[in-house]
Amino acid sequence: MSETVTLTLQDVHEVAVAVLTAHGFDDTHAGAIADTVTAAERDECPHHGLFRIPYYVDGVRSGLASGVAQPELSELAPAVVRVDARYTFAPLSLALGEEPLAALAAEHGIAALVVNNALHVAALWPEVERLAERDLVAFAFVAAAPYVAPAGGREPLFGTNPMAFAWPRGDRPPLAFDQASSACARGEIQLRLRDGRELPDGAAIGPDGLPTSDPAQALAGAQLPFGGAKGSNIALMIELLTGPLLGDLLSIEAGERDTARTGAPCGGELVIAMDPARFSVHHDREARIAHGEKLFAKILEQEGTRLPSDRRYEARLRTPSEGVTIPASLYATLDGLRGG
Numbered sequence: 001m002s003e004t005v006t007l008t009l010q011d012v013h014e015v016a017v018a019v020l021t022a023h024g025f026d027d028t029h030a031g032a033i034a035d036t037v038t039a040a041e042r043d044e045c046p047h048h049g050l051f052r053i054p055y056y057v058d059g060v061r062s063g064l065a066s067g068v069a070q071p072e073l074s075e076l077a078p079a080v081v082r083v084d085a086r087y088t089f090a091p092l093s094l095a096l097g098e099e100p101l102a103a104l105a106a107e108h109g110i111a112a113l114v115v116n117n118a119l120h121v122a123a124l125w126p127e128v129e130r131l132a133e134r135d136l137v138a139f140a141f142v143a144a145a146p147y148v149a150p151a152g153g154r155e156p157l158f159g160t161n162p163m164a165f166a167w168p169r170g171d172r173p174p175l176a177f178d179q180a181s182s183a184c185a186r187g188e189i190q191l192r193l194r195d196g197r198e199l200p201d202g203a204a205i206g207p208d209g210l211p212t213s214d215p216a217q218a219l220a221g222a223q224l225p226f227g228g229a230k231g232s233n234i235a236l237m238i239e240l241l242t243g244p245l246l247g248d249l250l251s252i253e254a255g256e257r258d259t260a261r262t263g264a265p266c267g268g269e270l271v272i273a274m275d276p277a278r279f280s281v282h283h284d285r286e287a288r289i290a291h292g293e294k295l296f297a298k299i300l301e302q303e304g305t306r307l308p309s310d311r312r313y314e315a316r317l318r319t320p321s322e323g324v325t326i327p328a329s330l331y332a333t334l335d336g337l338r339g340g
């Protein structure tokens with residue numbers, strides 16, 4: 001067996017749907033998750049591509065997640081819409097909340113989407129990028145499970161808590177960044193464990209509290225926030241924004257709920273959308289876009305720079321024709337899961 005398998009994006013979607021439906025996900029959830037997984041493979045973000053399918057399956061197998069409950073939409077305030085995911089995975093809830101969020105942002109200038117009781121193992125850039133494609137500025141925040149020690153500490157407490165931001169660029173795809181508040185994403189550590197690769201310095205400490213580059217020691221010990229106290233404070237803010245603010249779980253509580261250790265944390269997600277036409281006395285869309293472009297051009301004048309999301313957009317040009325490559329071992333796992 002060769003070490004890798006090349007799949008078209010259509011294959012990726014079909015494999016994802018086949019595995020999920022074989023494990024009791026209904027068509028709406030399987031389709032929404034497969035869309036998210038396929039987008040990750042398309043953009044060469046392997047941590048959130050097919051690699052994640054076993055996490056979705058384990059969530060339902062454990063009884064801690066549902067693959068069939070239908071998310072419920074409601075209004076919390078004039079500019080705050082809520083989706084109760086009802087212990088399903090987040091993609092369908094996010095898709096359900098997108099249109100009302102965008103409409104409320106256009107009506108009020110700023111609006112928020114509260115997603116409660118969602119299991120989240122995906123990236124955040126899809127939700128903010130889609131909003132920026134609608135000419136909105138967007139933020140998204142999600143907590144996780146206790147993986148990261150607070151600055152100076154040794155015990156895992158915070159999630160890897162990512163935040164994402166997207167900025168509309170007119171005719172160009174939005175600028176978006178999406179980053180964990182840990183030095184290294186959990187998925188990256190898991191991939192390095194699988195591939196036998198060491199961690200970079202400063203990513204983690206082992207159970208003994210000492211720095212480690214061994215992915216197994218890191219998973220048994222604690223990850224570290226990026227940038228010391230600064231990353232730790234961002235992780236803290238995300239805990240508050242997605243836990244106490246939304247009436248949902250902290251990462252430590254999500255860890256307690258995950259009794260089967262599926263690695264699929266449950267909790268809240270906050271998405272904020274702003275209509276830039278309502279934030280300035282200058283109502284000139286073209287001038288605003290050009291103003292942002294001036295900054296981007298200045299950044300790119302400096303050798304060694306690039307804009308966040310450009311890597312993904314470059315991959316997005318290639319993968320529809322070239323396909324994506326995944327390890328043969330992952331393909332075999334998925335084939336087994338779909339009963340192949």
Ligand code: NDP
Pocket residue numbers: 047120121122123124125142143144160161162163176177178179180181184185186188305306307308309310311312313
């Ligand atoms: P990375 O460190 O790989 O990248 C973070 C961001 O920085 C990306 O937007 C990336 O853009 C950008 N970037 C990277 N290099 C440069 C550069 N030289 N100049 C400018 N921008 C750059 O991501 P993380 O490891 O922090 O996170 C990976 C993913 O994991 C995220 O999508 C996050 O949402 C997800 N995650 C999900 C969790 C969950 O519980 N659901 C928990 C934690 C993380 P580009 O994409 O173009 O490379």
